[in-house]
Amino acid sequence: xESPKQNPHDDNSSSSSSSSSSSLKLFGFWASSYTHRVxxxxxxxxxxxxxxxxxxxxxxxxxxxxxPIYKKVPVLLAGGSPIxxxxxxxxxxxxxxxxxxxxxxxxxxxxxxxxxxxxxxxxDRLGPAVAAVFASDGDAQRAAVGRFRDELRLVETELREGAxxxxxxxxxxxxxxxxxxxxxCGSYWLAVFEEVAGVKLFEAGEFPRFNAWLRDFEExxxxxAIIPPFDRLLGxxxxxxxxxxGGGGGGGGGNSGEGENVGGVLADE
Amino acid sequence: MAAEKxxxxxxxxxxxxxxxxxxxxxxxxxxxxxxxxxxxxxxSQLLLKYNPIHKKIPVLLHAGRPVCESLIIIQYIDxxxxxxAAILPSDPYARAQARFWADYVDKKVYDSGFRLWKLNGExxxxxxxxxFIQIMKILEEELxxxxxxxxxxxxxxxxxxxxxxxxxYSYEVYSGLNVERECPKIAEWGKRCMERExxxxxxxxxxxxxxxAGIFMKKIRAAD
Numbered sequence: 001x002e003s004p005k006q007n008p009h010d011d012n013s014s015s016s017s018s019s020s021s022s023s024l025k026l027f028g029f030w031a032s033s034y035t036h037r038v039x040x041x042x043x044x045x046x047x048x049x050x051x052x053x054x055x056x057x058x059x060x061x062x063x064x065x066x067x068p069i070y071k072k073v074p075v076l077l078a079g080g081s082p083i084x085x086x087x088x089x090x091x092x093x094x095x096x097x098x099x100x101x102x103x104x105x106x107x108x109x110x111x112x113x114x115x116x117x118x119x120x121x122x123x124d125r126l127g128p129a130v131a132a133v134f135a136s137d138g139d140a141q142r143a144a145v146g147r148f149r150d151e152l153r154l155v156e157t158e159l160r161e162g163a164x165x166x167x168x169x170x171x172x173x174x175x176x177x178x179x180x181x182x183x184x185c186g187s188y189w190l191a192v193f194e195e196v197a198g199v200k201l202f203e204a205g206e207f208p209r210f211n212a213w214l215r216d217f218e219e220x221x222x223x224x225a226i227i228p229p230f231d232r233l234l235g236x237x238x239x240x241x242x243x244x245x246g247g248g249g250g251g252g253g254g255n256s257g258e259g260e261n262v263g264g265v266l267a268d269e
Numbered sequence: 270m271a272a273e274k275x276x277x278x279x280x281x282x283x284x285x286x287x288x289x290x291x292x293x294x295x296x297x298x299x300x301x302x303x304x305x306x307x308x309x310x311x312x313s314q315l316l317l318k319y320n321p322i323h324k325k326i327p328v329l330l331h332a333g334r335p336v337c338e339s340l341i342i343i344q345y346i347d348x349x350x351x352x353x354a355a356i357l358p359s360d361p362y363a364r365a366q367a368r369f370w371a372d373y374v375d376k377k378v379y380d381s382g383f384r385l386w387k388l389n390g391e392x393x394x395x396x397x398x399x400x401f402i403q404i405m406k407i408l409e410e411e412l413x414x415x416x417x418x419x420x421x422x423x424x425x426x427x428x429x430x431x432x433x434x435x436x437x438y439s440y441e442v443y444s445g446l447n448v449e450r451e452c453p454k455i456a457e458w459g460k461r462c463m464e465r466e467x468x469x470x471x472x473x474x475x476x477x478x479x480x481x482a483g484i485f486m487k488k489i490r491a492a493d
Binding site: 069078081083084085088089091092095096109110112113116117120121154 | 272322331334336337338341342344345348349361362364365368369372373407
């Protein structure tokens with residue numbers, strides 16, 4: 001049986017076990033950027049929830065019951081009904097709690113399509129590109145860095161002169177939204193990976209708009225409350241890199257559902 | 270001009286199940302549109318301009334601005350033309366379930382089916398068939414005894430999956446896999462969908478798709 005634990009990074013969680021139709025419960029993993037996405041969304045919307053920390057090496061029966069298809073975190077239970085997949089959970093929160101602010105997704109259909117497109121880009125292209133850097137060394141790593149920079153350049157271009165030109169946040173407003181959450185919860189790994197993998201992903205002054213956005217994102221109160229401390233992430237990443245390069249199991253990653261982006265170099269989440 | 274009255278254009282390829290999803294959604298909504306057939310071996314300037322990131326069809330152009338990726342396009346269509354034939358349900362949890370299963374189709378069906386075209390050795394073929402059947406059985410369980418994945422209403426998951434039904438014949442020719450025998454409820458659901466004008470007018474003849482698969486695989490092998 002699950003035992004609700006307090007997430008040390010969330011002072012919003014309640015330990016009520018009410019099963020009212022609006023009661024929320026989140027299965028997560030402390031180092032998972034996909035889990036952080038949901039925690040951040042809940043915090044922004046000021047929605048209380050119970051948090052259950054999962055041991056990814058020994059997943060609880062409750063998690064497996066609630067996400068039988070992918071068996072991964074995060075999974076949100078709303079009044080007992082399970083919703084897996086962070087992008088889908090974020091959409092659900094907007095739908096289910098329309099009076100809660102801010103709305104995560106923008107209002108106009110065209111802006112929503114754009115946010116969804118770049119969220120897919122983050123998960124399908126950018127994330128795996130970073131993961132490839134982290135999981136390699138030597139010449140393979142150098143090549144992977146090049147590919148990552150190519151992908152990041154596409155985001156930078158969009159910020160400089162494309163769909164997001166002139167914006168402080170991807171949301172288009174002064175509060176972070178859906179795409180900020182998706183790109184942001186993962187981007188804090190970049191500095192961690194640079195240090196642990198001994199690689200420079202970009203020079204000072206490069207990708208100025210992306211870096212300005214990232215600094216701004218990381219300064220948000222809600223973000224500071226959610227993202228684990230740098231040294232904790234460092235410790236975790238060090239262990240992970242050893243496994244990835246040392247040829248143990250646990251690297252690689254499932255090829256379905258979540259678990260393959262930056263914070264999901266954490267293979268099977 | 271009101272958004273819903275602006276010109277709609279679809280950059281597409283006749284055999285693409287992803288393009289067909291968009292056509293079905295547009296037909297369900299009764300939206301008029303122009304269609305441009307792309308030559309995927311020689312992509313047009315228009316396609317490269319409007320989908321520079323992926324360079325793929327389908328792309329929906331609405332009032333000259335692009336929307337890319339079929340499931341994103343369908344949600345866009347549902348949001349711009351909300352009046353009739355709702356593609357997503359209104360209940361928040363039902364919406365989440367629809368998104369989940371449409372995403373599952375996206376993650377699993379095309380790639381698994383592609384392996385049925387591609388893989389040759391007996392062992393590999395056996396594995397590929399097993400995987401495809403497993404995916405179809407999971408979908409069949411989700412469908413249950415419902416008329417559509419959306420219940421009484423033809424919706425997002427139905428639109429996401431139904432174009433693949435015209436690929437079933439090619440999967441059988443290439444691998445011996447008979448979807449109707451393995452997953453009869455999926456086959457029946459496919460037939461029910463074909464009773465809808467939007468689907469019947471959009472899906473291609475399975476024999477033509479099979480011929481296309483042959484040409485497509487030859488190109489892939491030549492490129493390898």
